[in-house]
Amino acid sequence: MISLNSGQYTYRIRGDIASVEDELTRLYPHSLNHDFAVADFDIEIQQTSLLRTLLRPQVTLNIEGHKPFNPIHPSKLLPSIEWAMNWCVSAYDHTKLLIHCSVAVKNGKAILFPAKSGSGKSTLSAYLGLNGWHLYSDEMAIINLNTGYVEPVFRPASLKNESIEIIKPFVQADEHYMSRTTKGTHKGDIAHVRTMSKDVFDKLEPSKIAAMLFLDFDKNKRFNVYEIDKSIGLAKIITNAFNYSVIGEAAFSILVSIVNQATILEVSYAEMADIKELIGELVI
Amino acid sequence: MQTTDTLLIHRLADKSAFVVFNRLNWRTYIIGFNQVIENLNAGIIKSISSEEFIALTAKEQIETLFKADYWDTFK
Numbered sequence: 001m002i003s004l005n006s007g008q009y010t011y012r013i014r015g016d017i018a019s020v021e022d023e024l025t026r027l028y029p030h031s032l033n034h035d036f037a038v039a040d041f042d043i044e045i046q047q048t049s050l051l052r053t054l055l056r057p058q059v060t061l062n063i064e065g066h067k068p069f070n071p072i073h074p075s076k077l078l079p080s081i082e083w084a085m086n087w088c089v090s091a092y093d094h095t096k097l098l099i100h101c102s103v104a105v106k107n108g109k110a111i112l113f114p115a116k117s118g119s120g121k122s123t124l125s126a127y128l129g130l131n132g133w134h135l136y137s138d139e140m141a142i143i144n145l146n147t148g149y150v151e152p153v154f155r156p157a158s159l160k161n162e163s164i165e166i167i168k169p170f171v172q173a174d175e176h177y178m179s180r181t182t183k184g185t186h187k188g189d190i191a192h193v194r195t196m197s198k199d200v201f202d203k204l205e206p207s208k209i210a211a212m213l214f215l216d217f218d219k220n221k222r223f224n225v226y227e228i229d230k231s232i233g234l235a236k237i238i239t240n241a242f243n244y245s246v247i248g249e250a251a252f253s254i255l256v257s258i259v260n261q262a263t264i265l266e267v268s269y270a271e272m273a274d275i276k277e278l279i280g281e282l283v284i
Numbered sequence: 285m286q287t288t289d290t291l292l293i294h295r296l297a298d299k300s301a302f303v304v305f306n307r308l309n310w311r312t313y314i315i316g317f318n319q320v321i322e323n324l325n326a327g328i329i330k331s332i333s334s335e336e337f338i339a340l341t342a343k344e345q346i347e348t349l350f351k352a353d354y355w356d357t358f359k
Contacts (some may be wrong), residue, residue, distance in 0.1 A: 110326040132298060186286060229296075229298060229300035229301070230296040230297060230298045230300050230301070231296055231300040231303070231314050231316060232300075232302030234296070234301075234314060235314055240313065245310065248305075248310045249305055250309060252292065252303075252312055253292070253305075256294050256296070256303060259296065259297075260296060260297035261297075276328075
């Protein structure tokens with residue numbers, strides 16, 4: 001059993017973690033503990049039956065008493081634990097507004113990248129995190145309902161398929177680490193990248209949301225930026241919220257406030273360098 | 285912003301829309317500003333012209349629409 005502290009949340013991970021413990025230690029330095037600790041969420045790795053173990057080994061993740069994911073081969077455990085950690089937060093934490101997006105911060109100003117899968121948000125956010133920005137989250141914006149500020153979590157970015165090779169050259173500093181690649185998950189090949197040290201993370205503060213960028217990555221498209229109406233931005237951000245309909249009025253009020261103060265852009269791009277320059281201007 | 289027991293209403297900062305949250309059914313409505321203007325031009329609210337309406341503050345616009353029972357649709 002280990003206890004994993006992501007800054008915002010603590011997870012107790014039980015079961016046979018021997019195959020992933022080394023990687024977890026590298027992805028979450030100074031954040032794992034083998035002693036019993038009170039945890040926000042419980043994730044148990046369970047073996048399937050003995051016969052199946054002999055014929056075709058599989059494990060399931062029992063998360064807070066639920067099994068939301070299909071059984072997996074033990075070699076695919078690392079990304080599954082990461083997805084389970086995401087699931088815990090999105091399913092249970094309704095004290096914060098949770099929006100499906102990545103969050104990059106510079107100069108105390110946060111930029112949200114809400115986007116559908118394949119838009120390049122994880123690639124971009126990992127790139128930014130490895131190039132002078134702070135990656136507050138690769139998966140969801142955790143927004144304080146009183147302040148409207150986005151709060152950081154100490155979690156790695158998740159990279160898929162060709163994004164892994166795109167990002168690998170930027171993993172250079174001691175505080176960076178890229179995990180081994182897990183091949184053949186239902187999302188393709190997956191690797192995780194840590195973009196900062198625990199010391200740097202511990203100094204991060206909640207940040208005001210300065211902008212929201214709705215990304216459209218296409219190798220064949222020209223770089224285009226459009227400012228969109230706040231009404232469209234609000235509608236889009238609501239559809240990306242995990243728990244808007246659970247929180248209700250407080251979520252409505254804080255989102256209206258955020259949308260009113262933020263720059264909202266739609267961006268189609270083919271080169272990360274183009275977008276890096278654009279967003280640099282948004283946080284001056 | 286305007287509130288009633290049932291509704292919470294804002295006009296967005298760029299004046300692109302009014303947004304309404306219904307406290308009873310927890311639904312959110314986004315009503316384009318242009319749609320309101322079209323409604324005014326169509327004579328749905330007779331007490332004010334669209335030109336006069338545009339000149340009002342957000343609070344005054346929402347109140348004017350209250351007086352015309354415009355928000356009842358969202359209750």
